[in-house]
Amino acid sequence: xxxxxxxxxxxxxxxxxxxxxxxxxxxxxxxxxxxxxxxxxxxxxxxxxxxxxxxxxxxxxxxxxxxxxxxxxxxxxxxxxxxxxxxxxxxxxxxxxxxxxxxxxxxxxxxxxxxxxxxxxxxxxxxxxxxxxxxxxxxxxxxxxxxxxxxxxxxxxxxxxxxxxxxxxxxxxxxxxxxxxxxxxxxxxxxxxxxxxxxxxxxxxxxxxxxxxxxxxxxxxxxxxxxxxxxxxxxxxxxxx
Ligand code: ZN
Numbered sequence: 268x269x270x271x272x273x274x275x276x277x278x279x280x281x282x283x284x285x286x287x288x289x290x291x292x293x294x295x296x297x298x299x300x301x302x303x304x305x306x307x308x309x310x311x312x313x314x315x316x317x318x319x320x321x322x323x324x325x326x327x328x329x330x331x332x333x334x335x336x337x338x339x340x341x342x343x344x345x346x347x348x349x350x351x352x353x354x355x356x357x358x359x360x361x362x363x364x365x366x367x368x369x370x371x372x373x374x375x376x377x378x379x380x381x382x383x384x385x386x387x388x389x390x391x392x393x394x395x396x397x398x399x400x401x402x403x404x405x406x407x408x409x410x411x412x413x414x415x416x417x418x419x420x421x422x423x424x425x426x427x428x429x430x431x432x433x434x435x436x437x438x439x440x441x442x443x444x445x446x447x448x449x450x451x452x453x454x455x456x457x458x459x460x461x462x463x464x465x466x467x468x469x470x471x472x473x474x475x476x477x478x479x480x481x482x483x484x485x486x487x488x489x490x491x492x493x494x495x496x497x498x499x500x501x502x503x504x505x506x507x508x
Contacts, residue, residue, distance in 0.1 A: 272450045272466040274299035274380075274412025276316075277328065278306030278352065279454030279504075281490075282463040283315060285482035286453055291467060297322045297373070299412035299450070300380030300387075302364065303356070304328025305348050305500050306454050307490035313360040325367035326380040326413065327387050332356060333364055336387075344497040351496060374470055377404035381413040390414050394429040397447050398422070401429075409447045416458045417451030417466075417477050434477035441473045448475060454487075455500075461507035 271293040276283050296319040303309035305328070316323060330336045331349045338346045356364075370379035370386040382389035382396075383403035390413055391397050397420030400409070419432040422445040434451075451464025458464075462479040469475075484504050491501045 268470045269293045270468040271296045272468050273453050274450050275301040275415050275452035275454060276312050277301055277454035278303045278309040278312050279487050280308035280311040281487045282454045282482045283312055285480050286463050286465050289480040295320050297378060299378060299410060300324040300326025301328045303332050303352050307487060307494050307496060309352050309355055310357050310360045313363055317363060322373055323367055324378060324380050325369050329364045330387060344500050347497050348500060372406060375406050377406050377409040379411050382411055383409055391447060394420055394431045398429040400447060401445060407445050408441060411447060411449055414449060415452035415455055416449060417464050418449050420447040438474040438476040441475055455504065456507040459507050461505055
């Protein structure tokens with residue numbers, strides 16, 4: 268079985284469509300949360316995801332839109348964008364987001380938006396934080412999003428430390444080490460590469476492939492301008508920061 272792995276779409280429908288067009292055939296779509304927030308097309312993204320056989324998780328922006336998180340914990344731009352999203356969300360989209368779990372175990376993978384120990388909130392930004400999270404799941408591999416940076420953290424169990432691995436060009440064979448893997452962000456990459464980031468997971472061959480695809484950033488930016496979304500959020504899409 269082949270799975271398309273997406274995270275942090277953030278209402279960037281143009282980026283989502285580019286990923287769907289670029290992805291090889293897949294049987295299931297796993298979405299690691301933050302479908303909405305920041306971007307101009309929240310309802311379109313929520314609707315599109317539901318067209319697929321889908322495992323979808325809730326992220327912090329999804330929860331904020333539902334009023335489950337205090338917006339005071341967000342920075343000003345994120346707060347402005349989330350307040351706008353709340354005003355736009357259809358009852359159907361709201362219902363869908365309301366039903367999403369925060370974490371799940373599927374086919375030997377633990378999946379969460381943020382981290383195993385804090386599924387909605389914690390940013391696994393370095394090897395130390397990754398190391399502290401391995402005891403919080405039982406299966407070999409955990410998939411998370413949230414930081415918008417594609418990366419692999421690999422546990423060396425004998426020495427009880429973690430290594431940070433940059434996304435390899437070639438598909439990675441899974442199964443040798445316990446891993447925490449982040450596919451990066453579809454709708455707002457932050458690793459200096461503005462192309463949409465995603466991954467393919469093959470459960471038969473047990474391989475993982477990081478992928479990037481360019482999309483029409485300027486169309487998303489134009490839609491954000493038309494909706495009066497914050498300037499900084501518009502500008503950052505062009506540089507992937
Ligand atoms: Zn996010």
